[in-house]
Amino acid sequence: MAMEIQQERQGANLQIRLSGDLDIYAAAPLRTYLLTVLQQHHEIELVLDEVAEVDGAGLQILLATKAEAMRLGVILRLTGHSAAMVRALQLCRLTAYFGDPVILTREMAG
Amino acid sequence: MIDLDPQMAAALQTFFEESRELLQDMENALLFMENAGADSERINAVFRAAHTIKGSAGLFGLEEVVRFTHRLENLLDQIRSGVTDLTPVRITLLLSCGDHIAGYLDRIATDSSLDQVFLAEDLRLLGDLAAQLGSSPVASIAPAIAPALAPTTLALTIPPSPEPEFSNSPGSVQTGNWHISLRFGRDTFRDGMDPLSFLRYLEQIGEIIGIVTLTDSLPALSQMDAESCYLGFEISFRSSANKAKIADVFDFVKESSTIHILPAHSQITAYLQLIQQLPEADQHLGEILVSVGSLTEEELQKALTLQDAGNQGGQHQPLGEILVAQKMVQEPVVQGALEKQQQQREHQVVERQMLRVRAADLDQLVNLVGELVIASAANSLYAAQSNAEERVESAAQVARLVEDIRDGALHLRMIDVAEVFQRFPRVVRDTARTLGKDIRLEISGEGTELDKSMAEKITDPLMHLVRNAMDHGIESAERRHALGKPAQGCISLHACHDAGGIIIEVRDDGGGLNREKILGKAIEKRLVTPEQQLSDQEIYALIFAPGFSTADQVSDISGRGVGMDVVRQNIEAIRGSIEIHSTPGAGSTMRIRLPLTLSIIDGFLVKLATDTFVIPAESVEECLEYPEQQGTVGYMVLRDQALPLLHLTRVFRFDAQPEKRRNVIVVRHGQSRVGMVVGAILGNQQTVIKPLGKLFDQVPGISAATILGNGDVAPILDIPALIHHHTSAKHSY
Incomplete structure (x- = not known):
């Protein structure tokens, strides 16, 4: 499922919802997009509740985005992690790296 | 043995073969040192052999072998470091341990159970090892063995958690987990691979205890290529899988990625090496290793301090030297690590030079x-x-x-006779001890090559002949002294090429065969009658008769009267023959004659009437024109000597008229020479031996057949049989 990006402006902040597969096919456009929005906003929320699949390329984009946000002083929050997102972060023990609260549903925990 | 996939089974087979070779090397080194005194090079060789076997056995989860070899290695380690001397008693113990490991391997290979006797031996050897180590028998031996005293089958299992004793070896890290270090290649995504899927797969064969995702090589978002892979992982992994299986996980990316897999309890030096090889800063990487749980903080500090110390010195000392110079690690440990590297390198070289072929x-x-x-x-x-x-x-x-x-293909099957002989130093040593005689072994003629299948079949008969010569041939020390012979007896094994065949001799400098005693016994056993006139050769050959034994006392080694006839049968089964030469008081020689190969011979083609026959060229000495004017038919004079003649047309009952021009082919087998009278000589041709069908294999004088270029079938003459038939039957040709 090709990835779709929906964005919603909330004042100076930006809420971005990524839905579909966060994978190698999405990586290049997503990188360009995130690079642009990071220049323009002070606070960005990435809503990940509709992420269906995550692969190494997608995860790598998130890692680079986090690093770039820290460099620019942009607040980047990852919220609403889908089960696939949580699994990927846990597999690589990266939850702590992003530092965002992750809400585990019973399905994810079980 | 549990079910193994074919790849694993093949690897296990290789392990058996290599281990046997290593055990042989170990034995050779020990025997050499027994005579020539200990030297560090050979002690190291013995240690390495044991160490490699232990390591490989661990890889296959052969717990019992690992456990036993580990104890052996402890003693070897002490000997190597000079704490303990290599005394004759210890050499004997080490030799027995080598045999015992071979016993383990045999039992695993044949999937047979460990019987009571074997386990009792296990217990005895472990006890002896412990005694030699100067420690009381290790407490854990008893529980490890006691339940095993009932017959058990060896299982290919890996302990869920390695025994603590292995972690205590100096210099190894505490953790019992594997450490896997991954740096995926830039093109991983483009090749259709996902690093995360490898991690998921890894989770299926074990448990990821700790993992750190490395972002060090990840460029800034603005710089990065979204389709290149920059990911790396340091993983602490607990699994019962072996290294090969873990490495298999990364099979698809092994070319493009950097992958290091360190087994549980690797030496600190191995981690240090890893740290040095990886691109990230040492300190940073070290912390990562600590955070995944592969190293403890102290272990890291120790390693890094050592390395710093070395670097500040301004010279790049080899790692091992740094560690030893700092007295932080005991020398043997470092030596062990370095040797292992060296050995693996050597091993790889050998592997590249040799190819195992089915x-x-x-x-x-x-x-x-x-x-x-x-x-x-x-x-x-x-x-x-x-x-x-x-x-x-x-x-x-x-x-x-x-x-x-053809020569090349046949050569592929050839092995050096030294490979056959190499087992004998041990056999002679052990047999001499059992007999209480002082006997040395001399080996000559290495470099003589023979067919591998033949080599396998000749070992047992040779073994029997050697034991027999030691037991019956060589006299007791007192008797030798009384006879004025040197106190030490001598057995010699010799090999050489002769007339297209191979000769292997077993010589002893003992009393020689007792002609009268053999004859007496043979008459008593009704093998011959007292009236028969027998040559010395024929009398000596009587010892090959079934059920014949002249030993006054039945000993452990020989003398049961079984064997010598089996020896002859075994040798004849590979188209060989055996003859005995003996000089009273000076010793005897058993001479085994074997064909060079079993499938192709150089044939000498001759015509008999209209048919073509093949004489093996190896037995042809010369060709002459038949002297038609000579009056006699049964023999001719060749260089002032009588040469018996064998008219093949008569042997095979050809009715044809004698040909106008006849030739004599002088053939030799052993000491006998005969002239074969034939028609035209057609010359040499390579001949593929085709065995005769059941219908024809009883035809006297014919050993096989071959197909000629024109499609005709030509019988191959059985020269030994023809000569034997001729000389014994005394035909009136």
Whole structure:
């Protein structure tokens, strides 16, 4: 499922919802997009509740985005992690790296 | 043995073969040192052999072997570091341990259970090892063995968690987990691979205890190529899988990625090496190793301090030297690590130089070459008939190449006779001890090559002959002294090529065979009658008769009267023969004569009336014209000596008229020479031996057949049988 990006402006902040597969096919456009929005906003929320699949390329984009946000002083929050997102972060023990609260549903925990 | 996939089974087979070779090396080194005194090079060789076997056995989860070899290694380690001397008692113990490991391997290979006797031996050896180590028998031995005293089958299992004793070896890290270090190649995504899927797969064969995702090489978002992979992982992994299986996980990316897999309890030095090899800063990487749980903080500090110390010195000392100079690690540990590297390097070189080939494939090749030889002969024949000069020339060239290929193919099956002889130093040593005699072994003629299948079949008969010579041939020390002989007896094994065959001799400097005693016994056993007139040779040959034994006392070694007849049968089964030469008071020689190979011979083609026969060229000495004017038929005079003649037309009952021009082929087998009277001589040709069918294998004088280039079948003459038949029957030809 090709990835779709929906964005919603909330004042100076930006809420971005990524839905579909966060994978190698999405990586290049997503990188360009995130690079642009990071220049323009002070606070960005990435809503990940509709992420269906995550692969190494997608995860790598998130890692680079986090690093770039820290460099620019942009607040980047990852919220609403889908089960696939949580699994990927846990597999690589990266939850702590992003530092965002992750809400585990019973399905994810079980 | 549990079910193994074919790849694993093949690897296990290789392990058995290599281990046996290592055990042999170990034995050779020990025997050498027993005579020449200990030297560090050979002690190291013994240690390495044991160490490699232990390591490989661990890889296959052969717990019992690992456990036993580990104890052996402890003693070897003490000897190597000079804490303990290599005394004769210890050499004997080490030799027994080597045998015991071989016993383990045999039992695992044949999937048989460990019987009571074997386990009792296990217990005894472990006890002896512990005693030699100067420690009380290790407490854990008893529980490890006691339940095993009931017959058990060895299982290929890996302990869920390694025994603590292995972690205590100096210099190894505490953790019992594997450490896997991954740096995926830039093109991983483009190759359709996902690093996360490898991690998921890894989770299926074990448990990821700790993992750190490395972002060090990840460029800034603005710089990065979204489709290149920058990911790396340091993983602490707990699994019962072996290294090969873990490495298999990364099979698809092993070319493009950097992958290091360190087994549980690797030496700190191995981690240090890892740290140095990886691109990230040492300190940073070290912390990562700590955070995944592969190193403890102290272990890291120790390693890094050592390395810093070395670097500040301004010179790049080898790691091992730094560690030893700092007295932080005991020398043997470092030496062990370095040796292991060296050995692996050597091993790789050897592997590249040698190729293991299935014997069946080789046989197939030799068969095909045989067919090629026939086809080439046909080719030459038709070329000659066509009278086209170019064609004859090219056919001759093909024939020459085919000949080279044949030699090459046969050579593939050849092994050095030294491989057969190498078991004997031990046999002689042990037998001499059992007999209470002082006997040395001399070996000569290494470099003589023989067919591998023959080598396998000749070992047992040789073993028996050697034991027999030691037991019956060589006299007791007192008797030797009384006879004025040197107190130490001597057995010698010798090999050489002779007349297209191979001769292997077992000589002793003992009392020689007792002609009268043998004859007396044979008469008593009704093998011969007192009236028979027998030559010395024939009398000596009586000891090969079934149920014959002259030993006054039945000893452990020989003297039960079984064996010598089996020896002869075994030798004859590979188209060989055995003869005995003996000088009273000076010793005897058992001479075994074997054919060079079993499938192709150089044939000497002769005509008898209209039929072609093949005489093995190896037995042909010379060819002469038949002296028609000579009056006698049964013999001719050749260089002032009588040469018995065998008229083949009469042997095979040809009714044809004697040919106008006849020839004499002088053939030799052993000491006997006979002139075969034949028709025309057709010359040499390579001949593929085709066994005769059941219907024909009783035909006297014919050993096999071959197919000639023109498609005709030509019988191959059985020269030994013809000579024997002729000399014993005293025909009136």
